[in-house]
Amino acid sequence: MRLADQLRFNWQVFSGHPLRTALLLLAVAIGVAAVIMLTSLGEGARRYIDAEFSSLGNRLIVVFPGRNETTGGAPPVYGNTARDLTLEDARALGRIPSIRGYAPIIAGTTPVSRGSRSREVITLGTNAGFFDVRQVTASQGRVFPARAETDALAICVLGDKLKQELFGNDWAVGEWVRIGDRRMRVIGVLEDKGESFGMDMSDIVLIPVKTAEQIFNTPGLFRVILELGEGADQDLAIERIYQVIRDRHEGEDDVTVVTQDSILAAFNNILTVLTLAIAAIGAISLVVAGILVMNISLISVSQRRGEIGLLKAIGASRRQVRELFLGESMLLMVLGIVLGAVFAYGVVYVVRGLYPAFPLMPPWWAVPSAALTALSAGLLFSWLPARRASNLDPVLAMRGIAE
Amino acid sequence: MIEMREVNKTYLMGGQPLQALKDLDLNVGPGEYLSVMGPSGSGKSTLLNMIGLLDRPDSGSYRLNDEPTEALSEEARAALRRDNIGFIFQAFHLVGRLSAFENVELPMVLAGVAPAERKRAVNGVLDQVGLLSRSHHRPNQLSGGQLQRVAIARAIVMKPRILLADEPTGNLDQQSGRDIVEVLENLNQEGITLIVVTHDMAMGKRARRRGQMVDGAIVSDDLQSSGAAHAPG
Numbered sequence A: 001m002r003l004a005d006q007l008r009f010n011w012q013v014f015s016g017h018p019l020r021t022a023l024l025l026l027a028v029a030i031g032v033a034a035v036i037m038l039t040s041l042g043e044g045a046r047r048y049i050d051a052e053f054s055s056l057g058n059r060l061i062v063v064f065p066g067r068n069e070t071t072g073g074a075p076p077v078y079g080n081t082a083r084d085l086t087l088e089d090a091r092a093l094g095r096i097p098s099i100r101g102y103a104p105i106i107a108g109t110t111p112v113s114r115g116s117r118s119r120e121v122i123t124l125g126t127n128a129g130f131f132d133v134r135q136v137t138a139s140q141g142r143v144f145p146a147r148a149e150t151d152a153l154a155i156c157v158l159g160d161k162l163k164q165e166l167f168g169n170d171w172a173v174g175e176w177v178r179i180g181d182r183r184m185r186v187i188g189v190l191e192d193k194g195e196s197f198g199m200d201m202s203d204i205v206l207i208p209v210k211t212a213e214q215i216f217n218t219p220g221l222f223r224v225i226l227e228l229g230e231g232a233d234q235d236l237a238i239e240r241i242y243q244v245i246r247d248r249h250e251g252e253d254d255v256t257v258v259t260q261d262s263i264l265a266a267f268n269n270i271l272t273v274l275t276l277a278i279a280a281i282g283a284i285s286l287v288v289a290g291i292l293v294m295n296i297s298l299i300s301v302s303q304r305r306g307e308i309g310l311l312k313a314i315g316a317s318r319r320q321v322r323e324l325f326l327g328e329s330m331l332l333m334v335l336g337i338v339l340g341a342v343f344a345y346g347v348v349y350v351v352r353g354l355y356p357a358f359p360l361m362p363p364w365w366a367v368p369s370a371a372l373t374a375l376s377a378g379l380l381f382s383w384l385p386a387r388r389a390s391n392l393d394p395v396l397a398m399r400g401i402a403e
Numbered sequence B: 001m002i003e004m005r006e007v008n009k010t011y012l013m014g015g016q017p018l019q020a021l022k023d024l025d026l027n028v029g030p031g032e033y034l035s036v037m038g039p040s041g042s043g044k045s046t047l048l049n050m051i052g053l054l055d056r057p058d059s060g061s062y063r064l065n066d067e068p069t070e071a072l073s074e075e076a077r078a079a080l081r082r083d084n085i086g087f088i089f090q091a092f093h094l095v096g097r098l099s100a101f102e103n104v105e106l107p108m109v110l111a112g113v114a115p116a117e118r119k120r121a122v123n124g125v126l127d128q129v130g131l132l133s134r135s136h137h138r139p140n141q142l143s144g145g146q147l148q149r150v151a152i153a154r155a156i157v158m159k160p161r162i163l164l165a166d167e168p169t170g171n172l173d174q175q176s177g178r179d180i181v182e183v184l185e186n187l188n189q190e191g192i193t194l195i196v197v198t199h200d201m202a203m204g205k206r207a208r209r210r211g212q213m214v215d216g217a218i219v220s221d222d223l224q225s226s227g228a229a230h231a232p233g
């Protein structure tokens, strides 16, 4: 039997039972549309985060002291390292041509108080470069001067929320606060940028790195944040970073380098797995559609016993009868896939128009995998009805007698 | 061309064995016109199904075109049936959603014949049964006699050498019945081997060779003893 003839034959069956066909098409289309739309959500979230990261504008590289042998694990937080990462190291790294800016960081918590109000606050000792690298500015006052890197100045910049707690609506710039056992003058208040890079910047206090060295009594840095120059090759820059560290650390590159890209990649992985999981949930509805197809095909086989018997009497082989019924399900699946895909893309298009901020988008594999699932479900679940049809005894079938 | 030796077929009816064919012998040569009459339940339809390779004997031998059929696979039997045998049933058995043309075309579609050739052949046989003008009608738009003529056209479109008709006039009024008999006899004149099962004495008597079936065996066959095949004439 020619393919065109078989398709025509299947099509004639469909148009002979428009309601039944429409219901089956609907079931398949809903399953396919579910997979595409659900995965669009996951993929949209991934793209959203992607866009958020790239809207940071600059590319950051963070250098931690200590070698992290197990790649992918959390970097060591407190020095389990033989050699400290020093302020000199940070400056040397900052001199790499492809590095535009650098911010040495010493971190700890200290009690911060004004009058009777006192609280333990995350305290970062850093330099003027920090504000460029992290792209934060002062909403009141100013940020650190260049001298903050070399001198233990008694100045500080408060996070927005911390300022509110200590000063309420009073003017804070120029006032004194106590940080640890030192009095320091507030020179600025950070603008509210919300959470960024996993740290709530509104609930910290920034002090000069030299001052922090004294308060925390440590010569070593907690980390160094580097900003990659525009158009600079990241891999080359990382190469240079290790080289600089080796030169300064007697041949040992005992630091861990984490890039913004690697963090983004971790997010990507998580969201991709998540999207796959939702896709699997959507695929369940396709399996349900497959079972529906099986049930209706079984009914159809028993309704068309006479026709099947006749086909055999006029020379159809078992294989031909089986292929006719399998083909019917496959054609139904293909039509359902097309319908569901068109519908889902339509919805995605409309929703994107309504919420342009969220980049809703089916991943490239949504349609192929939904189609593959639908076709396999169709093949699997129509196998039984098709077999039953092909095994019908023609004489009995034509008499319309049940087995 | 049809040689049956001691063919037996037993059905189980609610646990009871029921012998539909009993040591049946039958020889039919090319171009013969044989009618089979007999009481209901005597095994006439079973015999036709056996000849048409729709059913297999429990024992005995059946040679078709000098080839033994017992060992053939299901696929081979289907192909043999498609190319050699045309069936006509009392209940027409047309596919309701297909036009007369498409119904007649069906065996050729199954055989994978090219559309152009199909069209020529289908129009030819529809013309032969006088229904060319109705080729696009659906079965529910045709009379009983017309339906049976569509069924005949379908049975002969593959140019089979054997035409098997199981009470082809049973559902028709007298005039339509006579028309059908005429069509079938014309086909026989052109050389097709015609075997008709009928309850209609008038029709049965027209055949040049008449068999009487009782209890699964052919008890009187005016030419059975001679065993000779009749040349078409």
Ligand SMILES: Nc1ncnc2c1ncn2[C@@H]1O[C@H](COP(=O)(O)OP(=O)(O)OP(=O)(O)O)[C@@H](O)[C@H]1O
Binding pocket: A396, B011, B012, B013, B018, B019, B020, B038, B039, B040, B041, B042, B043, B044, B045, B046, B047
């Ligand atoms: N598939 C079957 N299962 C059980 N019994 C069957 C089957 N087919 C036929 N029979 C029995 O075999 C016998 C012969 O049946 P068959 O249909 O050949 O009779 P027939 O001569 O064609 O009768 P009628 O003139 O009524 O059509 C009947 O008793 C019938 O009940």
Ligand SMILES: [Mg+2]
Binding pocket: B044, B045, B046, B166
């Ligand atoms: Mg009968």
